[in-house]
Amino acid sequence: MTVVGLRLGLLALFLAIWEIAGRKVNPLLGVPPSAVLPSLRDLLLLRSYPDLPASLWLTIREIGTAYALAVAAGLGCGFVLGMHRLVGRAWGPMLAALYAVPAVVWYPSLMLFFGLDAASKIAFGFLLGFFPIALAVLAGIRQVNPQLVVVARAYGAGTATVFRRVMLPAMLFTLVGGLRTGLVLCVIGVVVGEILGSKAGMGALINHAYGLLRTGDYVALVLVTLVLVVGSDVLASLLERRARRWTE
């Protein structure tokens, strides 16, 4: 209860400061929350942007595709590098170095390769989501206590059983952490991709609104996008709970 109270208190304080500051600036540049509410209502009633559902759905599909690809490639790559000592030693550091490159520098070439449509957003979301997943698998495998593997082998476990009964549960928390970070970065990648250049999706709507200085609509669209991000994190925590149940 106290936790919820503290959260609401911070939110109220934030809204109050925003309201006071928002009334003092040029309404073309900033709007107070009280002015956002009508914009948000218009948006949700599909008056200002009738194509909101289509845009939202497109963005969700892009995120879903990017994440599915990032998970598949991240797990595959991470396990190959983690299980083969030589390959891991040779290529693991290269992977970590690539992760350190600000991914946005690749975006112009992604647009050139994949065009202005969904494909370039999916590629960018994938690029952001892939690394934390692959590196989490690598870190997770390194975390497994080799003694536990020896015990399992002595008790008759073959490679597949060692993997399922020892490796996976031992690395679960690191792995799930990586999957969660990967999802958040996929969402960021897709939305940023859309804002940097697109014809449809939430990013395109946001671009349109602030390009025309429709600041109220812009803030309302950002709020809807925020719900998308929070929703994806809720999904990730459900995934985490399932994974935990599965190991028990």
Next chain:
Amino acid sequence: MSARPELITIEGVTKRYLTSSGPVDALHDVSLSVEEGAFCTLIGPSGCGKSTLLGMLGGLVTPDRGRLLVDGRPVTGPDPRRVATVFQEAGLFPWRTTLQNVEFGLELQGVPAERRRQTAAELLGPLGLSGFAEKYPRELSGGMKQRVAIGRALALDAKILLMDEPFGALDEQTRLLMGEWLLDIWRRTRKTVIFVTHSLHEALFLSTRVAVMTARPGRIKTALDLTMEYPRAMESSEMVALRAKLWSEIREESLRAMR
């Protein structure tokens, strides 16, 4: 005693490890036989290959030369139906409860859940873990963890129990108590135990046979048969004399190993 059949036969076993600083001869031409129901202790300086020998019996290490027979059959890999192992580190699975850890081996053998749960639950009493079935390893003391690990081995109901310094990481008092407890378990279950230790006390208190190993490359230096009744009075003149004899054998090898 000699009427009992040999359960374990080790013949001319040799093992060389290749390390980054050159080859290391861990074992050289080791032969040993152990009768059914015996409590055989391997004792010797650090790095003399005791653990390697145990690893071979457990099927985790393959010898370069020589052969190992368990129950008349050569060892080709881990065979938990005949040989159960307890390691120095308890090696419990942190995401499993006491009961689930004890069940582990039976689970791998495909024993139905109900039956393996029952087997494990029945073991908790003698293990002194009755109230701890649902606890996780992090909630247990060092001695308890090691008893869970021993329970995991006993649950397999294998004839042979390999123990690689199972009490090595415990404090002195716990260690003495665990020794008494193990003796009791062994006398009740009549397993054949191969026990690796650095402790003279454990060797003399527990064993029917003590094999002293040499410094690297490990060989069997002497094997003593101990016939005294259990529980043994460690202060008796016979035991004190034996202890001195054993120590002089081991001391020599330990000095060589230090050089």
